[in-house]
Amino acid sequence: MEPVKKNSVLIYEEVKAVKFFLWTFYIILVPYDFTIYYIYPYFNNVKTGLPYGGLGFYFHLLLFALLPLAIFIIKKGHPEKVKYMYFAAFIILDTINNILIYWGTNREFNSGHVLEVYFILFSPMFVSKRFFWIITLGFSLKYLTVGLIYQSAKVLFALGLILFIGIIAWILLTRFQSYLHAITLMYEDMREKEKLAVIGQMATAIAHEIKNPLSSLKGFTQLQQEKDKGDEQYYPIMLNEIDRINAIVNDLLILGRPNTAVKTPKSLMEIIEYVVSVINPHAQRKEINIKYDVNNSTVLLCDENQIKQVFINLIKNAMEAMPDGGMVKIDSEVKGDRTIISVRDEGCGIPPEKLAKLGEPFYTTKQNGNGLGLMVTKKIIEEHEGTFNIESQLDKGTSVNITLPIVR
Ligand code: ADP
Ligand code: MG
Numbered sequence: 001m002e003p004v005k006k007n008s009v010l011i012y013e014e015v016k017a018v019k020f021f022l023w024t025f026y027i028i029l030v031p032y033d034f035t036i037y038y039i040y041p042y043f044n045n046v047k048t049g050l051p052y053g054g055l056g057f058y059f060h061l062l063l064f065a066l067l068p069l070a071i072f073i074i075k076k077g078h079p080e081k082v083k084y085m086y087f088a089a090f091i092i093l094d095t096i097n098n099i100l101i102y103w104g105t106n107r108e109f110n111s112g113h114v115l116e117v118y119f120i121l122f123s124p125m126f127v128s129k130r131f132f133w134i135i136t137l138g139f140s141l142k143y144l145t146v147g148l149i150y151q152s153a154k155v156l157f158a159l160g161l162i163l164f165i166g167i168i169a170w171i172l173l174t175r176f177q178s179y180l181h182a183i184t185l186m187y188e189d190m191r192e193k194e195k196l197a198v199i200g201q202m203a204t205a206i207a208h209e210i211k212n213p214l215s216s217l218k219g220f221t222q223l224q225q226e227k228d229k230g231d232e233q234y235y236p237i238m239l240n241e242i243d244r245i246n247a248i249v250n251d252l253l254i255l256g257r258p259n260t261a262v263k264t265p266k267s268l269m270e271i272i273e274y275v276v277s278v279i280n281p282h283a284q285r286k287e288i289n290i291k292y293d294v295n296n297s298t299v300l301l302c303d304e305n306q307i308k309q310v311f312i313n314l315i316k317n318a319m320e321a322m323p324d325g326g327m328v329k330i331d332s333e334v335k336g337d338r339t340i341i342s343v344r345d346e347g348c349g350i351p352p353e354k355l356a357k358l359g360e361p362f363y364t365t366k367q368n369g370n371g372l373g374l375m376v377t378k379k380i381i382e383e384h385e386g387t388f389n390i391e392s393q394l395d396k397g398t399s400v401n402i403t404l405p406i407v408r
Pocket of ligand 1 (some may be wrong): 318349
């Protein structure tokens with residue numbers, strides 16, 4: 001699981017947690033010790049007072065002395081350090097106290113503090129696995145050491161308690177983390193969608209503006225070409241480039257428009273046959289072989305032109321990944337009420353760290369690429385209630401797998 005990134009909101013949350021922690025720490029410390037060392041002995045007719053020979057009230061005084069330091073650290077912007085400081089201070093003072101009280105005496109060890117339970121039980125509040133492990137192992141270590149030194153059976157009880165409470169805290173902690181993670185993912189997803197929406201609106205606006213001048217530019221270029229019959233050098237390039245702009249504009253328009261797919265039942269085989277027949281001349285020039293083995297009876301409920309666009313995009317990518325030629329293979333397989341279609345190539349592959357970037361607009365590794373093809377593909381597939389995933393092995397090839405619902 002990825003660690004949740006710290007930002008100002010999370011720091012604020014940490015401050016809130018620390019404040020709560022500080023309040024409860026002292027609220028538990030004072031009444032607990034008062035009850036244990038004064039009220040309880042008083043009603044049982046035992047001598048009242050803090051254990052003989054120990055730090056006495058200095059134990060509490062020193063813990064209270066931490067408070068201004070804690071406030072200072074929070075003000076300095078490091079609230080996450082306070083809990084460690086308290087744990088360290090507590091365990092150090094407690095150890096000193098115990099040594100002073102028990103060392104060289106034959107008193108039975110009897111020094112668990114409710115704050116230990118409190119530390120562990122409330123650790124999930126900080127949503128930090130490190131803190132959890134440090135305190136749980138820290139307190140366990142304390143009791144193990146004490147157990148070895150004093151051979152006391154009471155220690156076993158304390159260890160059991162720590163284990164039990166530790167498990168509860170662990171469950172809470174992992175639940176919190178998992179929730180946080182889910183919320184982070186949701187938030188990122190939302191941001192991504194917002195980003196796409198803005199890009200979409202911009203793109204449609206610009207594309208609309210460009211389309212008209214572009215088509216007249218193309219018309220006049222063709223006219224001019226007719227006139228200049230002799231010059232065959234530059235006109236084809238100009239027309240080609242205009243077509244390229246046109247393709248980009250069309251991609252942007254697809255991305256920007258709301259879902260306008262008009263779905264009718266269409267044979268998958270016919271779509272693939274058509275697409276391959278369009279691309280084959282280009283493929284042959286690049287020594288690329290396109291093979292398809294598609295289920296003949298599969299019928300898609302789809303917008304034919306859009307699904308054609310999907311396969312054109314995927315096959316073009318596959319071809320562009322194999323500059324020295326190779327094979328593109330298209331397979332389909334029916335699974336329940338869906339068909340899985342894969343477009344496989346033997347090309348350069350995609351490094352794992354780049355795989356995540358593929359959905360992003362304008363991400364391209366090609367000199368002449370625009371980084372919109374996969375986005376358009378994804379959008380169309382999603383509008384057809386399909387799924388889309390890419391598997392790739394560096395230098396071995398890539399397989400783009402899509403699933404689409406079929407008509408029975
Ligand atoms: P473009 O083709 O214009 O670059 P795409 O959105 O179609 O934009 O693809 C984005 C990037 O994904 C490509 O630049 C390429 O790096 C990578 N890619 C897509 N398909 C493949 C493939 N079949 N093999 C290797 N890389 C691919
Ligand atoms: Mg492409």
